[in-house]
Amino acid sequence: MSAPKTLYDKIWDAHVVSEDADGTCLLYIDRHLVHEVTSPQAFEGLRMAGRQVRCPEKTIAVPDHNVPTTEGRETHIDNEESRIQVEALDKNARDFGINYYPVTDIRQGIVHIVGPEQGWTLPGMTVVCGDSHTATHGAFGALAHGIGTSEVEHVLATQTLIQKKSKNMKVEITGQLKPGVTAKDITLAVIGKTGTGGGTGHVIEYCGEAIRALSMEGRMTVCNMAIEGGARAGLIAPDETTFAYVMGRPHAPKGAQWEAALTWWKTLFTDEGAHFDKVITIRGEDIEPVVTWGTSPEDVLPISAVVPAPEDFTGGKVEAAKRALDYMGLTPGQKLTDIAIDTVFIGSCTNGRIEDLRAAAEIVKGKKVKEGMRAMVVPGSGLVRAQAEEEGLAQIFLDAGFEWRLAGCSMCLAMNPDQLGEYERCASTSNRNFEGRQGYKGRTHLVSPAMAAAAALTGHLTDVREMM
């Protein structure tokens, strides 16, 4: 009998095309997702070398980073550079014959929401994209990670990637979550514990009762931020929840192929006794709704806490904390719930799915956003938007004073016109609170959709449990 394997080991082994003596492998890529920002140079490289896309049928493109989220974008994008990038993707998709969802298509949206929604992402696959949040697809038990543009060109040309195997890391969330605690709080709490470099060189497998209890939407939120913990990828073993989500999606297997796929997918779990190089365990009951106070996703605290002081840290983090407090305009000892907010952003590949919108709408229903608050909901895809409208969520948001936008990455990285002004402060359901991320000198506090909704109503960071 062969040695026990982790889930990562199994998916890796199933995709090795060749291995050199030093362990450098050629890994086969099942799905290649492409967006407009990190691909133009790659397609240009192909043209210059006279190369084709090896597997256009396994390549899926959608514009998301640059596109405005306001009406009329199908006919005109004001920012010339953004327009050029989107037009370049239109042309590249056409010239190379790859699958494409332009802004005119209701299926357009954030690449990491579109892939699973359309059934492109399936258990046991290798999935890459020129975008670090490709980790999202790990929720299906797919080995999924971000790559640079040179690697995008490499995958386009060869359908493979040159890789060395990462180490195995297990993150177990035991027990059950308390009310008001969500997948976003889990993933932030993990980064708070491990740091943004804690997963470097590893692929994380998330497991435990609290993970099993999550919906696919919640699992995608958890895996999405594996990259913020430094991990190459995050994985969750597929189970009945996964299969139920995948079944019937446009590109999911059907009939006899479905049965064959299911048989293999059911073998995709970590064997008893398999080796992990690093193990982290957190009790689900110990996780509170959390919020970030600084400019790194590891700057995580429970909402009940106070702003820390630089002296609370050691090593290089002391200077980093000083800089972060200055950038964020915060004072040590200040209660997190006293921090006033002027902007709320609900959306992104972390929290732009239907379940996220439902959670936010639940808090907002029948209430009004704080006067002067700029509050925005940006659904992750055209289909999420349509579903939210059908469920009456859009009307709840509009009645409360939220803007109801078209799908895209929007203020998560603020490449389109949705940006923070200088010193504006945002409760955001996105994934990064870096300096300038949501706009020059803009200040970001990462939170769950329910926490963002609560802050929109009160005008300050708020413990959502008080509103439930």
Next chain:
Amino acid sequence: MEKFTKVTGIAAPMPLVNIDTDMIIPKGFLKTIKRTGLGVHAFDEMRYDRQGNEIPDFVLNKPQYRKTEILVAGDNFGCGSSREHAPWALADFGIKVIISTSFADIFFNNSFKNGMLPIVLPQEQVDLLMSDAEKGENARMTVDLEAQEITTSDGQVIKFEVDAFKKHCLLNGLDDIGLTLEKATAIDTFEGQAAQSRPWV
């Protein structure tokens, strides 16, 4: 890709931890469809004020560091977004080597693809090189990839590890795609087998 063998040049200290790729190249510069010309925007928001004037305190704006070729950086350099614009900007600025206690995976890989050498060393050695870099333009370090050695301005030698395949590619300026296409038969074979075992893919 240009060959990388040996660099002797000015090293600049950037001790801040978790320098992310948004800091290295802010999103406003990702709208280009070219790889070149980003050096002037490297570290844009740390380097220039809103009017585009240089911020004199920023290390690469100081007279002694304007021609920096080696960065000695704080832990977890290059974390965050996968944007290859970050190594493009650094390479275009003239950076050839980055030394830290750790790098984010994607940035680390992206650097090699652009002829730059990221070097991981233990804390005490990074501290030593950081002090050396603080000496300014008179302190020139040498990084020898073939020998896997860094020589400080006062002649101390520090050995470093580098992946054999990545070293080979850097030393010879090799293009990954060309190398992989030599294995086209193996890819064909794999695809043939996968079509049998996982026909739904």
